[in-house]
Each structure stands twice: as structure tokens, then as C-alpha cells.
Amino acid sequence: xxxxxxxxxxxxxxxxxxxxxxxxxKRPTKHKKPTDYRRLGKLFLILLAVYxxxxxxxxxxxxxxxxxxxxxxxxxxxxxxxxxxxxIEVESEMTLRxxxxxxxxxxxxxxxxxxxxxxxxxxxxGYTGFKRYIASPTLVAIEGENMSSSEFQSAWNKVCP
Numbered sequence: 001x002x003x004x005x006x007x008x009x010x011x012x013x014x015x016x017x018x019x020x021x022x023x024x025x026k027r028p029t030k031h032k033k034p035t036d037y038r039r040l041g042k043l044f045l046i047l048l049a050v051y052x053x054x055x056x057x058x059x060x061x062x063x064x065x066x067x068x069x070x071x072x073x074x075x076x077x078x079x080x081x082x083x084x085x086x087x088i089e090v091e092s093e094m095t096l097r098x099x100x101x102x103x104x105x106x107x108x109x110x111x112x113x114x115x116x117x118x119x120x121x122x123x124x125x126g127y128t129g130f131k132r133y134i135a136s137p138t139l140v141a142i143e144g145e146n147m148s149s150s151e152f153q154s155a156w157n158k159v160c161p
Contacts, residue, residue, distance in 0.1 A: 002014075002015050003015070006020040006022065006023060006025060006027075007025060007027075008020065008023045008025040009022050009023040009025070011023075013027065085113060088113045088114065089111055089112075089113060091137060092111070092113065092114045092116075092135040092136065093108060093111065093135070095135045095136065095137055095140055096108070096118060096133060096135035096140055099135070099140040099142075100118070100120045101120070101121065101122065101123055102120060102121040102125075103120070105120055105121045105127075106118055106119070106120040106121075107119045107120070107130075109130065112160065112161060113160075113161070114134055114135055114136050114159055114160070115132070115133065115134055115135075115156065115159060115160035115161075116132070116133060116135075117130040117131065117132055117133065118130065118131060118133050118142065119131070131143045131144060131145075132152075132156060134152075134155055134156060134159050134160065136159075141155060
């Protein structure tokens, strides 16, 4: 009679014994259990269901991404329009400040692209009060200064929204 060590308690165990006399642990059998095809079939069905759900979700997300890409193109167009307006306003303000006698004292309000209102000091150092202006890279016109009021009004109506 040959002895082998128990897997749990490492004490000697007979090869013919079904359980360890010390700890009661069952001795593993040498032959393999037969394959359970029902269990494998269930596992295969579960994996197939997960795969189908993943495909359905990916299609749904693609549809959402297509609509979001059209939304993102709308947002991109809005952002570009906003950037264009900001560039025009900055360029207009820089041109206006170059035209004024004391640009550091100028207050600008209600600016909308090339048009707005400015209050700045005149040659005598006094503030003139808020006056409408049109300032583009080629022309600066301040109401009552460098063109008649009728000419200014017609230019204002054409240029200013």
C-alpha cells in the first residue's frame, strides 16, 4: 500500500482512500468529468446575445454621432461667425483709437461690428459726450465731426445693422 500526501493537510493518505482520515478532504479523481454540452450551449447563447446587443448599441451610437456631427458643424459655423464679428470689432476699435486725439481717455459702448458710440476728449481736454461712430479699416466717421449729419445718417443706415 503506497501513500500520497493529502492536498489540504499534507499528511499521508492511502491511494485507495476516498477521503483524508485527518481533514476529511475528498481525494481528487484521476479521470476527467464528461463535458457538459448544455452548459456550453448556454454560455454560447449568452455570448451571442451580448454580441447582438453590442452591434445594436453601436448602430444607435452611430446614428447619434451623425446627428451630433451636424450639430457640431452648426456649432462650428456659429463659432466662426462669432470669431468674425469679434475680429471686426477689434479692428474697428483699433482704427477708431488711432483716429482720436486722446485714445487712452476714450470710452466705447454699444459696439456692433463697425458701429458704436464713443466718448473721448477733444483738443481742449474736455469730454465731448457719447457720439455715434463708424470705423472701418478705410474710413472713420464720428457724428458731427468729419462729415455732415445727413451724410453720416445715410452711411449709418447702410453700414450699421
